[in-house]
Amino acid sequence: MDQQRLIEAAWAAADAAAAIVRPFFRTGLRPQDKPDESPVTAADQAAERAIRAALEARFPAIPVLGEEFGGQLPDSGPCWVVDPIDGTRAFLTGRPSFCTLIALLQDGIPVLGLIDQPITSERWLGAEGRPTTYLGALGGRIGGRLDLELAEAELSATSPDQFGGDLAATFARLRGATRRTYFGGDAYCYGLVALGQIDIAVDAGMKPWDWAALVPVVQGAGGAISDFSGRALRAGGDGTVIAAGTRDLHLAALDALRG
Amino acid sequence: MDQQRLIEAAWAAADAAAAIVRPFFRTGLRPQDKPDESPVTAADQAAERAIRAALEARFPAIPVLGEEFGGQLPDSGPCWVVDPIDGTRAFLTGRPSFCTLIALLQDGIPVLGLIDQPITSERWLGAEGRPTTYLGALGGRIGGRLDLELAEAELSATSPDQFGGDLAATFARLRGATRRTYFGGDAYCYGLVALGQIDIAVDAGMKPWDWAALVPVVQGAGGAISDFSGRALRAGGDGTVIAAGTRDLHLAALDALRG
Numbered sequence: 001m002d003q004q005r006l007i008e009a010a011w012a013a014a015d016a017a018a019a020i021v022r023p024f025f026r027t028g029l030r031p032q033d034k035p036d037e038s039p040v041t042a043a044d045q046a047a048e049r050a051i052r053a054a055l056e057a058r059f060p061a062i063p064v065l066g067e068e069f070g071g072q073l074p075d076s077g078p079c080w081v082v083d084p085i086d087g088t089r090a091f092l093t094g095r096p097s098f099c100t101l102i103a104l105l106q107d108g109i110p111v112l113g114l115i116d117q118p119i120t121s122e123r124w125l126g127a128e129g130r131p132t133t134y135l136g137a138l139g140g141r142i143g144g145r146l147d148l149e150l151a152e153a154e155l156s157a158t159s160p161d162q163f164g165g166d167l168a169a170t171f172a173r174l175r176g177a178t179r180r181t182y183f184g185g186d187a188y189c190y191g192l193v194a195l196g197q198i199d200i201a202v203d204a205g206m207k208p209w210d211w212a213a214l215v216p217v218v219q220g221a222g223g224a225i226s227d228f229s230g231r232a233l234r235a236g237g238d239g240t241v242i243a244a245g246t247r248d249l250h251l252a253a254l255d256a257l258r259g
Numbered sequence: 260m261d262q263q264r265l266i267e268a269a270w271a272a273a274d275a276a277a278a279i280v281r282p283f284f285r286t287g288l289r290p291q292d293k294p295d296e297s298p299v300t301a302a303d304q305a306a307e308r309a310i311r312a313a314l315e316a317r318f319p320a321i322p323v324l325g326e327e328f329g330g331q332l333p334d335s336g337p338c339w340v341v342d343p344i345d346g347t348r349a350f351l352t353g354r355p356s357f358c359t360l361i362a363l364l365q366d367g368i369p370v371l372g373l374i375d376q377p378i379t380s381e382r383w384l385g386a387e388g389r390p391t392t393y394l395g396a397l398g399g400r401i402g403g404r405l406d407l408e409l410a411e412a413e414l415s416a417t418s419p420d421q422f423g424g425d426l427a428a429t430f431a432r433l434r435g436a437t438r439r440t441y442f443g444g445d446a447y448c449y450g451l452v453a454l455g456q457i458d459i460a461v462d463a464g465m466k467p468w469d470w471a472a473l474v475p476v477v478q479g480a481g482g483a484i485s486d487f488s489g490r491a492l493r494a495g496g497d498g499t500v501i502a503a504g505t506r507d508l509h510l511a512a513l514d515a516l517r518g
């Protein structure tokens with residue numbers, strides 16, 4: 001498939017989602033709670049419909065897997081994987097750090113990823129074989145901090161609550177080995193990893209629509225991303241995610257996780 | 260003293276700080292670590308100098324207490340209390356949620372407070388006897404959500420790490436009584452309380468420059484703010500802070516803290 005046409009489709013889908021989401025921001029929209037207690041709003045659902053329409057208009061044969069309306073990830077071939085509002089809690093509380101995520105998986109491997117923040121108008125695009133690009137007026141340049149010791153690294157996680165059971169000790173080991181931890185931020189933090197602002201981001205309980213778009217963005221910025229065991233992220237994995245701004249720092253962080 | 264002239268001074272000081280801070284954002288500026296391990300950068304120091312210059316030019320007789328260069332809080336009379344970059348960790352990791360805080364205390368009581376986010380260009384101003392104003396292009400209106408049950412409230416805290424010792428159980432009680440918790444955000448969260456986006460914000464270990472500006476902003480929006488025992492915030496207090504978008508919700512949250 002033509003990579004440029006795929007990028008244009010993702011771009012158009014993100015534009016369509018942003019046009020839906022922006023007017024809802026800070027309007028007092030209230031969520032319904034899903035069976036897993038995560039919140040969902042009318043904005044999530046309308047935005048996913050707009051994303052699906054934009055993608056299907058351009059690539060009617062490519063299936064779409066989305067957080068709100070589901071779908072099947074095929075064993076092989078291409079599949080769009082989308083999350084209209086990653087960080088619904090941030091969205092609901094007026095924080096401009098939620099994101100729209102649009103990814104293309106090919107045979108289960110993310111080959112295109114777009115992270116969009118529609119309120120600050122920031123957009124990251126990663127695509128196989130190309131350097132990641134950042135479009136936005138808030139500043140920053142693509143690329144992780146080089147030659148950084150793990151002990152100097154800035155660590156980020158959406159919430160400590162994700163790391164229950166055995167993961168609590170694993171997360172504590174990584175925290176102990178790094179300089180500082182800051183909580184909050186969802187997918188936006190992985191955009192900041194690509195900008196060399198956050199050095200390491202970790203999360204758990206991640207679904208394909210949570211991590212698929214992050215992979216090309218981080219990799220195309222010279223960074224690395226995997227599960228906590230160092231394996232490539234895949235559907236049916238354990239839901240852990242660790243990304244770092246450089247491959248060396250990623251390896252050092254994996255060592256710290258293992259203890 | 261003329262309230263309007265004081266407001267103009269705070270406004271000019273925030274403008275001066277923003278002009279200093281903006282060019283440093285996402286430039287890879289590295290911190291020195293202070294004795295308490297909190298980070299400080301050249302931007303913090305230059306911004307506090309600019310704030311002091313702006314305030315002292317207009318009110319040479321009013322002392323200034325600031326996070327970076329100290330000062331004495333007098334027992335009576337007026338005193339500016341300022342934090343050039345609240346949320347230095349957010350600033351260092353490229354998150355547009357750090358804030359510049361400028362407050363005026365009169366006989367130890369905050370009577371004017373300004374919260375500024377220089378990257379998103381959002382500014383909250385609270386002043387005794389006036390409704391809080393919000394200036395910014397990200398949306399939102401001043402005022403907490405009315406008639407909200409505590410069980411439906413969105414809770415926010417900068418980090419769970421603040422709540423050690425006895426506070427861990429206290430914080431856990433409040434979390435258990437509210438709908439959801441989101442971490443991160445520093446003073447910006449109190450601006451979101453004034454907009455009715457976050458319902459309750461809590462922090463601990465807060466110094467006067469961390470909380471002074473928040474008090475008039477939250478109160479002027481119809482909300483309430485105190486320490487965890489319900490006492491007015493004051494220098495030499497225990498450093499705990501709880502704010503809510505309405506006075507009723509604040510009382511309900513205090514009850515939950517007490518257990």
